Amino acid sequence: MNEPTPGALPGPLALGLRRAAVELKGFFREKDTVLFTFSLPIVIMVILASVFTQVIPDTGGITVSQLFVGGMIAGGIASTSFITLGAGIASDREDGTLRRLRGAPLPPVSYFLGKVVLVLVASLAELAIVLAVGVVAFDLTLPTEPGRWWTLAWVFVLGVTACSLAGIALSSLARSARSASALSTLALIVLMFASGVYFVPVSALPEPLITLGSLFPLKWMAQGTRSVFLPDTLTQLEVAGAWEHGRIALVLGAWCIGGLILCLTTFRWRGRREA
């Protein structure tokens, strides 16, 4: 026993996948959290889209509900990625997960890889549920052109990345898991309004709210998903009168880079109380 342990250490990728497996098990077994994370955007979408059903003039028969659903797709994936990481990492810090992992021969990158897979699976599931509810209940039509699916793909990837990084940064700022959970939910609800997800059309929002919303990823993600699921005649209801794909990519990309820097500078393995 007094000889150095022989054998090779498992690779970071293999360990990342093992982390992903336990993250997914832990996440889906926590029934209340799963229910809350997945249902919050959907419940609100169902309520709003059921109340406002009138046809929007000059759009070829598009209803307000469809407009809601178009933006809510972004709201759903923002919610799963931002809240799952914001609250999840804060609770990992509080319950001793991070401390234990730091004492084990696990490369930090494997931990984050596990979280990435968790967020991707949760966000894809959320996307599928919102799309299913939209198609079944609110006349949402799935696009047929590959170009639109491509747009959905990059908006999804950039959006999930930006929101995940923002969530990680928030988890470091919060004092406890409880406050991280409350803070991330509050921030998300405010942004849902300011980004024209809970309120349509976005161009009808007061100027200061539009400015606030435009600073964060959600407004651009919602604009992106609307561009995928609504006809181009709806651009008249956007703030700039266009889908602005270039600008969406630019803002989300900037958030990814800024978020990464924020995470690298603020991430803490320990809780504030034990510093």
Added chain:
Amino acid sequence: MTTTVTHLETSVAIDVSGLRKQYGDVRAVDGLDLQIPYGGIVALLGPNGAGKTTTVEILEGHRPRTAGQVRVLGEDPQRAGRRWRAQIGIVSQEATDARDLTVREVVAHFAAYYPNPRPVAQTLELVGLAEHGKRRVRLLSGGQRRRLDVAIGIVGRPRLLFLDEPTTGFDPQARRQFWDLIRTLAADGTTILLTTHYLQEAEALADRVVVIAAGRVVADGPPATLGGAGRDLATVAWLEGGVRRETRTATPVPVVAELAARFGGDVPGLTITRPTLEDIYLRLIGEGHE
């Protein structure tokens, strides 16, 4: 990597000299020296705030130090990599993680981190959780939860195991079972550094007790000889004319024989006591505080 480890290999598991850790104006650890050879159980005792936890966290690589030399398994914990981590096991206090996984899932998961892990079934058997493998962690009792923490700590076959107050909150029977587990691990060749509040635990388990007070080592030795010569003095007490009399002596038997001769047989209220580890300990940490 392998060559570096071999090169730095030393005869002691833990080698600390002049360790200091300062938080602002507070010196939590203030010139601590400690050498621990491979094998055996060493207990680290000390009151709250004595620098015990800080020291252990520095040894585990969880905390940077302000000054001093530290070598654990031949490496500086502050710079050591994954290969070093794979050779130490840490059982910390108050973990409540992995609540939604089963016992077996958790141990199997951590086993995958190590190059040469102990088989999961054997690990569960060793800590006495074999029957609870399918149980969700959130449903475990406090004692079972600590056993799981130990299982995670030893599944990688560590050469050095840190145990931080492992039996806090145990009932006496659970504590004795736990001690047997620790002895089994030590018999297997694992070097164990145990932090504890229970003097009885240190006395029962450790080959050597190191007392820390005010950030320094104030005593170091086998539990039976701790505290030096004072430990050997016994107090002989008896009643004479209704008044309690006592005398401190290194040789109580002749004293008692003399008393017996004087009283012509039985000596009223006769007691012979030696200071317990607790008495010695309290005296030691009292000195450290001055």
